[in-house]
Amino acid sequence: MTKVVITQSIYDQAPQLLAEAGIPYFYHQGDTWSPAELKEQIREATVVVCLLADKMTAEVMDAAPHLKLIANVAVGYDNIDIPAATERGILVTNTPDVLTETTADLAFALILAVARRIPEADAYMRAGKYTRFALFPDMIGTDVYGKTLGIVGLGRIGTAVARRAALGFNMKVLYTADSPKPDVERELGVIHVPFPDLLPESDFISIHVPLSPRTRHLFTMNEFRQMRGNACIINTARGPIIKEADLVEALQKGLIGGAALDVFEEEPQMHPGLADMKDRLVVTPHVGSATIQTRQKMATLAVQNVIAFLTGQPPLTPVNPQVL
Ligand code: DGY
Helix, strand or coil: CCCEEECCCCCCHHHHHHHHCCCCEEECCCCCCCHHHHHHHCCCCCEEEECCCCCECHHHHHCCCCCCEEEECCCCCCCECHHHHHHCCCEEECCCCCCHHHHHHHHHHHHHHHHHCHHHHHHHHHCCCCCCCCCCCCCCCCCCCCCEEEEECCCHHHHHHHHHHHHHCCCEEEEECCCCCHHHHHHHCCEECCHHHHHHHCCEEEECCCCCCCCCCCECHHHHHHCCCCCEEEECCCHHHECHHHHHHHHHCCCCCEEEECCCCCCCCCCHHHHCCCCCEEECCCCCCCCHHHHHHHHHHHHHHHHHHHCCCCCCCECCHHHC
C-alpha cells in the first residue's frame, strides 16, 4: 500500500490535493526530525515529500526499503544523495522555475541593502541617533546603478538577476558559466569571463551556482584577496560555497567592502564572527524563495510530482529521470 510521508509543514492545500486524488498521506507538522527519527518515520514509505533540512542520505534511504520517490520542496537538492537514490531506483523531483523571480528579487534586495547600508540605517533610526542631517552620515553607502555586477553561474536565477541589473540598473554584467550563453548575451549584453577575471572586475559578486564538490569553498581568502577592496559579495545559493571563516577574516581586514548572505555554511548556524559584525554585513535566514505565492507554488509542484508519479504519469520536474 502506498504510503506518502510529508516530513514538515508545507502549505496545507498541497496535501489536500493528495486527498482529492484519493492518495493517503501522513503529514508531520512538528519540528524537523532528527536523522534517527526520519529513518523511523519513513520506514514504510513509498514517497517522501521533504525539505532541505531533511538529509536524505544513502543510510536514510536504506531504512526505507519501499521508497520510490523523493519529492523535494526546493530547487536545490544537495540534501539528497542523488547517486545513491539513482542506484536504488528512487526518483527524485525538485521545484525549479516557480521560485526563479522571487529568489532573484531577494538577491537584488541584498545587493541594494548592503550597498546602501539599510540595516545600519534602520538600527541608527531605532536607536534615536538621527539628531541632525549630515552630508556624509555614518552609514554612507555606495552606488549600485551603473556599477559592475559579476554573476557566478548564469542559470535561471542568475539570468533573472542579470536582467534586473542590466535593464533596471544599467549595470555592466559579467558572468561565469561552464559554457557561454549567447542568447542571454544578445538579450542583456552580459559578458562571459573566466572566473579569475570576474573577481577583480566586479563591484558586486552574486553567487548562483548549485552546491557541488566543485563549488564547495569556491570563495576563500584567495578569492577575497583578488576582489576589489570595496566590492560586496552576495550569496543566495548555498552557504558552503563561501568558506565562512575566510569571509569573516576578509571583512575584518577590510579586504572587501561587504557581504550579504541568505545561506550559511553550517545552516542554521552562522559563524560567530559574522554575528559580531555590525557593519557592511546583511544576513537573512534562507528566505530567497519565501513569499507566500512562491512557497505555495513550490509545495503544490512537489505534490503534483507525487500525484503524477503515483498515477503513472511522467513526473513534471525529475532530477534523475534515468531511473524511470
Ligand atoms: C531552494 O529551493 O533550493 C531554496 O534554497 C529553498 O527555497
